[in-house]
Amino acid sequence: MSLRNAMHNALADGRSESWWELPNIRLMDNHRAILDETIIKLRRQVSAPTPGQIVASLPFGFWTRLLDKGIPRDPVLSYETAFWQPRLIKAFPQAVNLKRKVLFADLTQIREMRNRIAHHEPIFKMPLETIQNDISRIAGYVHADATVIMNGCSRVAAVLERKQDAIVHGINSF
Known part of the structure; x- marks a missing residue:
C-alpha cells in the first residue's frame, strides 16, 4: 500500500490525480489493459470512480510493472525515461x-x-x-x-x- 501510494503521488505530483489520463502518458498495451479493466470493474459498482478508488483497485502487479524497462530507447514507451527518471525515483526518497x-x-x-x-x-x-x-x-x-x-x-x-x-x-x- 505504501509503495502504491508513493508511486501514485510521484506520478501525480504537480499534475492530475488521474495522471494516466494525461495525453503525454503512454503505457504499454498490457499495462493500459490492466488499468482499463480495473476502471470497467469499478464502473459496475460506482458510475464515476474517483482517482483514489482507481489507484486502490489497481493490482500490485500494475505498480511493479511500471518499474519495468518498457521499450528501451523508445522516446515514449521507455519506462526508464518516461516514468523512472523524471518521477518514480522520487517515490523512494530514502534510497x-x-x-x-x-x-x-x-x-x-x-x-x-x-x-x-x-x-x-x-x-x-x-x-x-x-x-x-x-x-x-x-x-x-x-x-x-x-x-x-x-x-x-x-x-x-x-x-x-x-x-x-x-x-x-x-x-x-x-
Missing part, C-alpha cells in the same frame, strides 16, 4: 543510488511470492529470508520509519527461524 532494474527485479520476486501465497502454492523453496529483507529494505526506501514499524509488528522473522526444523522434522509449532 541512495537506487537502480530501477534492481528494484524491479526485487519487486518481481516479491510479487511472485505474493501470488504463490494467494493461490495456496508452496513457498518453502523460495528464498524467503532474502524476500523478507527486500520487503523491509524497499519499505525503508519509501519512508525512513517504515522498516522499523513493519519489523516491529511482523512475525515473519520468528517463523523463518523455525522454518528449517519444520521442513526437516515436520515440526508444526507455528
